[in-house]
Amino acid sequence: MMNVYFNFYIFAQSAQETAEETKELLTKITTFKVTQALIIILSCYIALRIIDWSIIWVSEKIAREWRLRVKQLLPFLRTVVLTTTIVTLMNLFLNLSPENILAVTGAAAVALGFAFKDFASSIIAGIVGIFEGSYHVGDRIKIGEDYGEVVSYGLRGIRLQTPSDNIVTIPHSKIWTESVSNSNAGELEAQVITEFYFAHEVDIELVNKILYRAAHTSRYTQLELPIVVIMAETPYGTHFKLKSYPLDARDEFIYATDLTNKAKQAFAKYNLAYPRLLNVEQNSQP
Amino acid sequence: MSTVLQRFKTWIFESRSSVFSWYTKDSNNLQIPTKSLVELPPDLRKKLIVATNELSDNPSDTEAIRSCIDESFEQWRDRPQNAGNSIVILTSPVMIVSRIIITILENWAEEKQISVKVLRWNERPADANEIQSKLQQYLEQESQDTTSKKPEVVVIPNLNWCFLRSMDGLDGIDYLQKMLLLDSERFWIIASGQVTWDYLNSISDLEADCGRVESLPELESDSLQAWFKPILTELSIVFADPRLESQILEGNKDAETIYFEDLTSISRGISVIALRAFLASICYEPLDEEEDLKSGVLKAKSPELPNLPNLESAHHYLLYFILLHGDITLPALAHSIGDKKSQVRKHIKFLRGEGLVEEVNEVLKINPIYYPKLKQELLNNNFIF
Numbered sequence: 001m002m003n004v005y006f007n008f009y010i011f012a013q014s015a016q017e018t019a020e021e022t023k024e025l026l027t028k029i030t031t032f033k034v035t036q037a038l039i040i041i042l043s044c045y046i047a048l049r050i051i052d053w054s055i056i057w058v059s060e061k062i063a064r065e066w067r068l069r070v071k072q073l074l075p076f077l078r079t080v081v082l083t084t085t086i087v088t089l090m091n092l093f094l095n096l097s098p099e100n101i102l103a104v105t106g107a108a109a110v111a112l113g114f115a116f117k118d119f120a121s122s123i124i125a126g127i128v129g130i131f132e133g134s135y136h137v138g139d140r141i142k143i144g145e146d147y148g149e150v151v152s153y154g155l156r157g158i159r160l161q162t163p164s165d166n167i168v169t170i171p172h173s174k175i176w177t178e179s180v181s182n183s184n185a186g187e188l189e190a191q192v193i194t195e196f197y198f199a200h201e202v203d204i205e206l207v208n209k210i211l212y213r214a215a216h217t218s219r220y221t222q223l224e225l226p227i228v229v230i231m232a233e234t235p236y237g238t239h240f241k242l243k244s245y246p247l248d249a250r251d252e253f254i255y256a257t258d259l260t261n262k263a264k265q266a267f268a269k270y271n272l273a274y275p276r277l278l279n280v281e282q283n284s285q286p
Numbered sequence: 287m288s289t290v291l292q293r294f295k296t297w298i299f300e301s302r303s304s305v306f307s308w309y310t311k312d313s314n315n316l317q318i319p320t321k322s323l324v325e326l327p328p329d330l331r332k333k334l335i336v337a338t339n340e341l342s343d344n345p346s347d348t349e350a351i352r353s354c355i356d357e358s359f360e361q362w363r364d365r366p367q368n369a370g371n372s373i374v375i376l377t378s379p380v381m382i383v384s385r386i387i388i389t390i391l392e393n394w395a396e397e398k399q400i401s402v403k404v405l406r407w408n409e410r411p412a413d414a415n416e417i418q419s420k421l422q423q424y425l426e427q428e429s430q431d432t433t434s435k436k437p438e439v440v441v442i443p444n445l446n447w448c449f450l451r452s453m454d455g456l457d458g459i460d461y462l463q464k465m466l467l468l469d470s471e472r473f474w475i476i477a478s479g480q481v482t483w484d485y486l487n488s489i490s491d492l493e494a495d496c497g498r499v500e501s502l503p504e505l506e507s508d509s510l511q512a513w514f515k516p517i518l519t520e521l522s523i524v525f526a527d528p529r530l531e532s533q534i535l536e537g538n539k540d541a542e543t544i545y546f547e548d549l550t551s552i553s554r555g556i557s558v559i560a561l562r563a564f565l566a567s568i569c570y571e572p573l574d575e576e577e578d579l580k581s582g583v584l585k586a587k588s589p590e591l592p593n594l595p596n597l598e599s600a601h602h603y604l605l606y607f608i609l610l611h612g613d614i615t616l617p618a619l620a621h622s623i624g625d626k627k628s629q630v631r632k633h634i635k636f637l638r639g640e641g642l643v644e645e646v647n648e649v650l651k652i653n654p655i656y657y658p659k660l661k662q663e664l665l666n667n668n669f670i671f
Contacts, residue, residue: 063666188668210453216489217451219603219623223488224670247668248599258624266453 033092040092044085051077052152059138064248068186071137075130075153082155118173122156125172134180140190140249142181143174149250163253183249189222190249194259196240199273204231204238206270211242214262220246220255237275326570330521330584337517338565343386344557346509350502351375351383352390355475358498359398359439362473366437370497372466372474374445377502378556379479379609380654384443387477391441400473402439409649410447410611410618414455417448421458425465437471445478446612449486451622459486466495481609484670504555507546513557514546514564523568523584532588549589554658562655563589594659595640599667604633605652605660606669608643613651 051074059070094100135141135158139150146168148160157171174180183190198207208229215227225245232239242263246255326334358373377383388404395402405424411417425440442448448458466474478486480501486492493499517523525541527533532544539547549567553560567589572582597605607623608614614622620630634650637643642660644651652660665671 063663064668065666213453213456217453217456217622219451219607222668222670223485262453262624 029093037089037092040085040088044081047081048078051081065188068136068138068184068188072186074137075126078153078155079127079130118171119156121173121176122171125175126153126155126157129172129175132175133186134175135182136186139185140183140252142183143170144178146170183252188248189225189245190252191243191245192252192256192259194242194244194256194263196242196260196263196267197234197236197275198238198240199275200233200238202238202272203270207240207267207272210263210266210270211240214259214266215242215244218255218258218262220248220251220258222247326568326584327582330570333521334517334565334568334584337520338561341513341517341561343389344505344509344513346505346513347383347502347557348386348390351386354498354500355387355390355394359473362497363437366470371470371472372476372497374483374493374496374499375475375477375502376480376483376499377477378554378558378657379481379612380652380657381479381502381556381558382444382612383477383502387441387443387475391439391475395439398439400437400439402441404441404443405448407444407447410450410614412615412618414450414452414618414621417450417455417458418461421448421461437473439473439475441475443477444612445476445486446482449482450614450618451485451607451610452624455622456489459490459492463490463492463495479609479612481606481671482612485610488670505550505553505557505560506555507543507550510550510553510557510560511542511546521584523586526585526587529588545586545589552589552591552658556654556657558654559657562653563591566590566592566655591655591659592641594642594656594663597663600633601637602664602667602669604630604637605642606664608650608652609657609660609664613649615648616650619650 055070055074055077059067062070129135135150137150137153140148141150141160143160146160146162148162148166148168150158151161151167152159157169160168160170162168196207196211211229212227215221216223221227222245227242227244230241230243232241242259244259246252354373354375358370361369362371375383375387391402391404405421411420442462448462449455465472474496476496483492483499525545528541528544528548532548545567549560549563553563564586567587568584569587570582571585603623604619607619611618611622616630616634617627619634620627623630634643634645638645641653642656644653661671
């Protein structure tokens with residue numbers, strides 16, 4: 001019986017201590033403070049909108065060579081605004097003594113750990129991503145099955161604009177588990193590989209000349225970067241890869257189309273032989 | 287130090303013009319290159335145009351080209367096996383020096399006692415497929431005419447006409463490259479635009495097969511002043527007070543000196559740009575507001591370059607291709623860029639309307655006065671120069 005009373009006493013004591021600690025941690029909540037907090041949150045939202053809009057607007061208006069650099073400011077500025085807002089709100093409602101900061105951090109960590117595990121993981125990955133530089137706004141990246149241009153860098157994830165003009169949202173936490181393939185890594189140009197297949201007996205020198213010329217004459221080609229043709233023998237024919245860079249990575253698909261179009265017209269002119277899938281032909285015969 | 291000051295001066299002029307235009311942009315207003323000429327009284331306008339048409343090529347340009355040709359030719363004649371058998375003269379892409387070269391070589395052949403063969407093309411062959419065959423026909427025909435293997439000079443006054451940036455338009459350059467290496471009995475004089483040269487060099491290392499490559503030097507303000515003297519005297523042109531920044535930077539110099547220093551600075555020392563900027567700076571000022579137009583004077587205001595209109599990516603490609611080819615017809619441009627003629631025509635209509643592109647006898651050219659700013663715009667958009 002004594003034990004029960006003792007335990008109850010200890011529990012009551014501990015509850016009282018927790019209540020006192022919480023009281024100590026929280027400042028007095030007044031209508032004025034709540035109004036201030038609402039104004040701060042609203043200002044933060046407006047600031048984020050203005051930053052998003054102005055950075056994108058400026059980056060699309062200025063010279064192409066500065067586009068990516070300006071866009072890369074976006075996640076940094078968003079982080080600054082969000083951090084400032086959170087610190088201001090904490091300062092408004094909490095007594096931020098060193099002990100209290102420790103208590104809040106511990107409590108927040110536990111709460112986040114259980115309730116918002118994935119969300120917290122994405123936020124931390126987003127912050128790590130800013131310093132690691134796995135991707136920036138304007139980069140053309142592939143994460144998992146998704147490929148496209150990073151058009152926004154949010155708190156939880158990024159948005160990719162795919163070649164078919166879809167917007168795909170990917171959480172930052174993907175960088176913990178998935179490989180990130182970045183085509184241009186902050187540069188304006190990204191390599192484009194255009195592939196061609198020919199029969200084994202094709203005139204290799206002529207094909208090489210045509211492929212180089214297609215790259216040299218396409219309006220999209222960045223001639224200051226290397227243009228290379230590589231080839232490989234396969235069981236069904238000779239496989240050529242034309243590796244070159246467009247002036248702007250955004251033009252990669254139209255560039256590959258232009259190269260293919262130019263090259264195919266020349267191949268038709270010289271009547272070059274394409275590979276023949278013998279097995280398919282044999283199987284299709286009655 | 288003087289280069290830094292020069293750059294600073296140019297930056298001030300250009301920034302001023304851009305900032306000013308930001309607040310005063312009116313799409314209904316005429317652009318600077320045409321504005322002031324239209325506003326001149328008709329008789330004075332006519333006189334001014336006649337006087338500029340009669341202006342000979344800038345003597346400094348002529349002298350620079352002559353000395354380049356003489357020096358490299360003498361080196362080749364003294365040591366044909368060791369010295370390079372060609373001289374390439376590079377100019378701004380808005381400047382064509384074929385007329386200067388042909389004038390220089392009129393008496394030169396007799397003076398040097400050597401036969402000179404000039405590729406007398408006035409334009410690029412209409413069919414890009416025929417460029418190589420026409421070049422071959424011309425050069426091999428000429429060599430058959432010579433019964434013995436005597437040294438000769440072959441002149442290509444405008445390399446821009448020997449190629450088209452298309453799948454079938456570069457065979458002529460391959461052929462020329464082969465010929466340059468083949469025959470040490472021939473000395474080649476080639477003139478080309480800088481953009482053309484950079485392009486051909488990047489795709490075929492043309493410079494490796496050529497001897498000496500010289501860029502036309504920038505003109506000095508004294509040279510420009512002397513060149514314009516006949517027009518200034520004939521039309522009694524006076525000079526307006528210089529802009530404040532020019533007065534601060536130039537000190538106690540007189541208005542005419544400051545004007546020509548400013549003109550040299552904005553035109554980058556290129557005569558054809560200076561001529562257009564000069565024309566754009568001339569305005570008419572009546573001596574008495576109430577009297578008739580005949581009592582006024584022509585006044586040269588501080589020269590400035592017009593701002594570029596807002597350009598789209600498609601315009602950048604077209605403008606770069608026109609600069610690359612120097613001059614080009616619309617069908618050839620459409621073939622080269624790989625777009626439909628109607629699409630190209632639509633964009634060219636806009637560019638002509640803005641004054642960036644000029645069309646003379648169905649041949650498109652960049653208006654020289656826009657070249658300095660256009661070059662910067664294209665550089666900013668990742669094009670190579």
